[in-house]
Amino acid sequence: MLQIAEIRENKEAFAKALQKRNIDALPLLESAIAVDENRRNLQAQLDETLSKSNKLSKEIGDLFQSGNVAEANELKAQTTDLKESSKQLSDQLSAVVEELQTILYAIPNIPQDSVPAGSSDEDNEVVFQYGDLPILHEGAKPHWELVKDYDIIDFELGNKITGAGFPVYKNKGARLQRALINYFLDKNTAAGYEEMQVPLLVNEASGYGTGQLPDKEGQMYHVGIDDLYLIPTAEVPITNLYRGSLLEIKDFPIAMTGYTPCFRREAGSYGSDVRGLNRLHQFDKVEILRIEHPDQSDAALDAMVVHVKGILEELELPYRILRLCGGDLGFTSTLTYDFEVYSAAQEKWLEVSSVSNFKTFQANRLKLRYRTGDKGTELAHTLNGSSLALPRILASILENFQVHNALHIPKVLIPYCGFDAID
RNA sequence: GGAGAAGUGGCAGAGUGGUCGAAUGCACUGGUCUUGAAAACCAGCGAGGGUUACACCUCCAGGGGUUCGAAUCCCUUCUUCUCCGCCA
Numbered sequence: 025m026l027q028i029a030e031i032r033e034n035k036e037a038f039a040k041a042l043q044k045r046n047i048d049a050l051p052l053l054e055s056a057i058a059v060d061e062n063r064r065n066l067q068a069q070l071d072e073t074l075s076k077s078n079k080l081s082k083e084i085g086d087l088f089q090s091g092n093v094a095e096a097n098e099l100k101a102q103t104t105d106l107k108e109s110s111k112q113l114s115d116q117l118s119a120v121v122e123e124l125q126t127i128l129y130a131i132p133n134i135p136q137d138s139v140p141a142g143s144s145d146e147d148n149e150v151v152f153q154y155g156d157l158p159i160l161h162e163g164a165k166p167h168w169e170l171v172k173d174y175d176i177i178d179f180e181l182g183n184k185i186t187g188a189g190f191p192v193y194k195n196k197g198a199r200l201q202r203a204l205i206n207y208f209l210d211k212n213t214a215a216g217y218e219e220m221q222v223p224l225l226v227n228e229a230s231g232y233g234t235g236q237l238p239d240k241e242g243q244m245y246h247v248g249i250d251d252l253y254l255i256p257t258a259e260v261p262i263t264n265l266y267r268g269s270l271l272e273i274k275d276f277p278i279a280m281t282g283y284t285p286c287f288r289r290e291a292g293s294y295g296s297d298v299r300g301l302n303r304l305h306q307f308d309k310v311e312i313l314r315i316e317h318p319d320q321s322d323a324a325l326d327a328m329v330v331h332v333k334g335i336l337e338e339l340e341l342p343y344r345i346l347r348l349c350g351g352d353l354g355f356t357s358t359l360t361y362d363f364e365v366y367s368a369a370q371e372k373w374l375e376v377s378s379v380s381n382f383k384t385f386q387a388n389r390l391k392l393r394y395r396t397g398d399k400g401t402e403l404a405h406t407l408n409g410s411s412l413a414l415p416r417i418l419a420s421i422l423e424n425f426q427v428h429n430a431l432h433i434p435k436v437l438i439p440y441c442g443f444d445a446i447d
Numbered sequence: 448g449g450a451g452a453a454g455u456g457g458c459a460g461a462g463u464g465g466u467c468g469a470a471u472g473c474a475c476u477g478g479u480c481u482u483g484a485a486a487a488c489c490a491g492c493g494a495g496g497g498u499u500a501c502a503c504c505u506c507c508a509g510g511g512g513u514u515c516g517a518a519u520c521c522c523u524u525c526u527u528c529u530c531c532g533c534c535a
Binding site: 064067068070071072074075077078080081082083084085086088089096097099100101102103104106107270391393399401 | 494496
């Protein structure tokens with residue numbers, strides 16, 4: 025959520041920057057400003073009425089104390105009108121506050137200058153590419169066939185006990201999953217991210233805090249009887265650990281990592297895009313998050329990108345980094361780098377990480393602030409990224425490391441797996 | 448799940464209808480003293496809205512109510528603690 029004070033000051037510049045998202049936000053921004061004007065007006069009127077009635081109440085108290093009951097009762101009569109109008113004003117005010125809230129929730133974050141214009145993922149800018157694309161042997165197979173051949177992931181069993189998009193990992197497949205999780209967590213904690221294990225269900229307030237609500241409730245599984253949501257990403261519970269916090273400058277930077285399963289309803293289309301491990305309703309992910317001083321968040325984003333690069337290189341996977349264009353940029357982000365690994369049998373790039381700087385957008389909803397040197401408070405910046413999402417990493421490992429009668433394991437994972445091949 | 452108790456500033460902890468945005472202690476910040484530090488002493492010290500700045504308004508777990516007036520009384524939700532039940 026943008027801050028109304030900033031909208032007031034930067035209306036034109038914001039509208040211009042939001043054009044990169046292919047929206048004309050000017051009417052929204054202007055109505056936010058108008059509604060806020062109204063809000064402040066009502067607030068001032070309400071404050072004045074309350075002030076009057078506070079004064080009267082004090083006088084009444086004094087009169088009672090000094091035994092002057094008749095005069096006190098006279099004053100009492102005067103409060104009726106004040107009560108009535110303060111009731112009205114405060115009703116109007118809450119309606120206007122809600123109206124403003126609704127408008128602000130509808131405005132996406134301001135893209136940074138470096139974000140390219142564009143309307144879809146085709147306009148994303150490839151800013152870096154690493155590794156040679158593997159040349160596979162004759163008869164190489166996509167991962168959904170490999171997992172069947174080697175009996176390491178069973179989609180049918182998942183269908184039986186839950187439904188489509190909930191695979192069952194078996195044998196060395198399960199072990200490889202656990203290896204990846206441990207490896208990722210080790211890399212992240214070694215880089216200074218504090219490991220957290222958090223609830224997989226969150227309440228409504230947390231959903232609002234990170235921006236999944238009110239917009240995207242359809243993407244989350246909702247446990248109606250308890251009014252809780254299954255997390256779509258660890259970003260939600262981990263960022264919300266700091267909801268409502270007032271930090272000191274010395275607390276920065278805050279860096280956290282956590283492994284969680286992620287649950288996504290997103291129905292999506294059927295076909296090769298969602299085959300096998302490409303898109304699931306439940307998948308595992310290790311996330312990294314940072315809470316930063318505003319001066320440091322750009323550098324922090326770069327550092328996160330470098331960190332993820334290091335992991336992919338150790339895994340010996342060819343990858344590329346995209347700077348998302350305005351049309352593809354997430355609602356809450358100012359700048360996002362997507363990492364894609366090459367899945368050699370599918371001959372496709374698969375997104376495995378998305379690293380974003382949200383600046384104050386989430387912090388404003390979260391009321392996540394820090395004390396500035398001079399007695400004031402400011403919103404902190406939040407960032408996060410995957411480090412990494414498992415299924416597509418697994419898919420490319422299986423495909424890229426296949427030989428005619430075995431699936432090799434990247435060297436760095438062998439100590440974690442306890443085997444060097446699936447055969 | 449059942450019975451009871453409780454939720455106040457960063458922490459501890461007073462406050463049961465007006466003089467309370469809230470005593471006191473600790474912590475913290477500035478100053479005096481000191482070669483420096485500690486101790487002692489003095490002063491300051493929650494957040495949000497609003498204002499050029501004041502004024503002013505709001506907040507004592509959340510929401511609602513009673514009252515001229517609520518941290519204080521009532522209802523409700525949540526959370527914590529104790530006892531019982533169940534349980535990995």
